[in-house]
Amino acid sequence: MQKKLPLLITTGEPAGIGMDVVLLLAQEGKLQDFARPIWVTAEAEAMQARADKLVAAGVLTTCPPWQTITAQVNADDFVEQIAQQTDASNNDNKYTFVLLDIPCGAPVVAGHIDINNALMVAQQLEIAHQMASNNTVAAIVTGPLQKSALIDAGIKLLDGTMFSGHTEFFMQQSGCDKVVMMLANQAMKVALVTTHLALKDVPAAITADNVRQTVQIVIDDMREKFGLTQPRILVCGLNPHAGEGGHLGTEEIDIINPVLQEFINAGVDISEAMPADTLFTPRHLANCDAVIAMYHDQGLPVLKSHGFGDTVNLTLGLPYIRTSVDHGTALDLAGRGGASATSLYQALTMANEMVGKSLINRPLYKSVP
Template sequence: MSLLSASSNSANLSSTLQSARPPLLITTGEPAGIGMDIVLSLAASGELSSSTQPIWVTADAQALDDRAARLIANGALTQKPTWRVIENTQVAIDSALLCLAPDVSTESAHTADLVIIDVPAANPIQAGVIDVANAAMVAEQLALAHQLAIENKIAAIVTGPLQKSALIEADIRLDDGTMFSGHTEYFMQKSGCDKVVMMLANDAMKVALVTTHLPLRDVPAAITKANVEQTVQIVLDDLRSKFGLTQPKVLVCGLNPHAGEGGHLGMEEIEIINPVLDTFRGQGVDISEAMPADTLFTPRHLADCDAVIAMYHDQGLPVLKSHGFGDTVNLTLGLPYIRTSVDHGTALDLAGTGKASASSLKQALTMAQSMAASR
C-alpha cells in the first residue's frame, strides 16, 4: 500500500520523533538529469554520512545503482556509496523513522551513508535522455516529500532539479487543474497557501521577490499594496521562525530607476510601496523605504542587512548570482515546512559524466539543516 493511501498513527510516531533528529529528504527529480549524480558525489565524498541529521533520498533504487556504476566506470567515483533501500510504503517508512529514536540502535541505520526510498520509474532510465513516461515518478517524489513534511516526519525538503517540459507533456497538473509550472507552485497548492515567496540565498546575500516569472511589461500591474504587504510579512515571519532572527533588518528595492526620483520616473514608490513599508516601520520593523536598486546592492548597504526584497526577478537575482552562481540556494518562504533547492537545472548533457558540480546541493542541505535547527 502506498504511503499516500495508507492510514497511519502519526501522533505516536511524531511523539517518538520529537526526541530524535528527523531526516532531511532529498528528491532527485528528473532521473535522466544530474539529480542522482550530485547526490552520489556528496555521498562518496563523505558529506552525507557526516551530516548531524540523517539524509534520505527519493530515487529509483535500481537507476541509482546503475548511475553509480557508470560514474565509477568513467572515474568520477572511486567506490559506490552505501545506502539502505526502503519501499515507498507507510509501514516501511514509519519503521525506518522509528529506528532514528535515541533508544533504538540498528546496524543498518548506522552503517549506511543514506536511506533510499525506492520510487521506481515506468521505463529504464537513460542518462541525458528524457522519457515522458517517467514523469509520473518525478511527481510521486514531490507528493511523498510533501506528505512527510506536512506530517512533521522529516525536517526539511531539499529538491533536486526536474524537467518542467516532461511533466507538462505528461499532462501532470497542479491541484487547481493548471499545468505543472514548478516546485514552488506545487508545494504552495499542496499546502493550501494563498501566496509563497521565492528567495535565493548565498554567502553574500538573501534576495526575496515580490513577483517572479512575469514578462517585464506585466510587472508594474503586479506591484500592488496587497502583494508587497504579503511578501514583506512572509519574509519577516520566515526570517524569524526559520532563520532564528528576532529583529531582522530588511532592505527593499524600488520599482523604478532611482526609486522613482520623487515621482518624476514613476509613482509606484510614492503611491504603493512606501505606504506599505511605512506601516511596517510603524510596527517597529527594521525595514527601509524603497531604495534605488543600483545603490542598494553595494557593500555599504548590504553589510548589516539580513535580506533584500526586490520587485522583480531580474532586478535582484543577477546581482545575487554574480556573487555565487552554483553556490546559491533556492528557498520557498511561507510554506508550513522548510523547502530548499539547488539553483540549477537538470543539465542533461552532464548526466552520467561525473562533471556535474554538487556545490549547490551541498549548500541547500547546509541551509536546510541550519533552518531546521533554528525552528
C-alpha cells in the same frame, strides 16, 4: 538523546543529474556533515545503474553504500518500513543515506527524458510534502526536474492547471495563497515580489496587496525559520532612483512606500523603497538580513555575481522548510561526469541551519492586516 529528524532529498528527473550529485556527496562523505539522517527519493534500480555508470566513467572510485527501503508508494508506508529497520532509523556509519525506492514507469536512460517517468517525479514531491507536513522529516531539499516532461505527461497541479514547478506544487499542496521565492548565498538573501514575468508586465503586478503579502512572508520566515527576532530588511524601489521623487515613476509614492510605512509603524526594521544601485552596496548590505527586490533581474544578477556556485533557492511562506539546488537537470552531464554537487551541498547546509535556528510561534510584532 532525541533522534534528529532527517533531511529529505528528492532527486527529481531521473534522466538528469539529481542522482549523480547525491552519489558525489555520498562518496565524499559530506552527507555525514549534517549529523542527521539523509533520506533520498529515487528508483533503486536507476540509482544503482547510475552509480555503476559513474564508477565506469571514473567519476566515482566506488559505489557508496546506501540502504534501500521498498514500500507502497506513500509516506506512511515508507515511515513504517523505516521504523522496522534500525539501521535506517539510527543512520549508522554503515550507510551513507537511506533510499526510498520509488519505481519509474520506464527504464531510465541517463540524459534522455521519458515522459513515462513523469508520474514518478510527481510522486517524489507528494511524499516529500506529506513527510514534511507531518514532521517526519525536518526539511525538504529538492533536486532538479524537467517541467516540460511533467507538462507533456499531463501532470496537473491541485487546481487543475498544468504543472509549473516545485514552488507552485508545494504552495497548492500546503493550501497557501502565496509563497515567496528567495535566493540566498553567503553574501546576501534576496526575495522577490514578482518572479518570472516579462518586464513589461511587472509594474501592473506591483500592487499594494502583493507587496504587503511578500513583506509579511519574508518577515515571518526570517523570524521563524532563520531565528532572527528582529530581521533587518531593505526594499528596492521599482524605478531608477526609486522614482526620483515621482519624476521617473510614481509606484514608490503611490504603492510601495505606503505599504512599507505600515510595517514601520508596526515596529518592523524595514526601509522605505531604495534605489537598487544604492541598496546593493557593501555599506548597506552590511546592516541587512534580507533584501526584497521588485522583479527577477533587479535582485538575482547581483546575488549570483557574489556566489553563483553556492546559491540556494528557498520557498518562503510554506509551513515547512524547503530549499533547492539552483541548477537544472543538465542532461548532457548525467552519468558522464562534470556535474557539481556544490549547490546540493549548500542547499542541505542551509536547510540544516534553518532547522537549527527555527523559532516557531515566537511573537515579535503585530501582523499588518
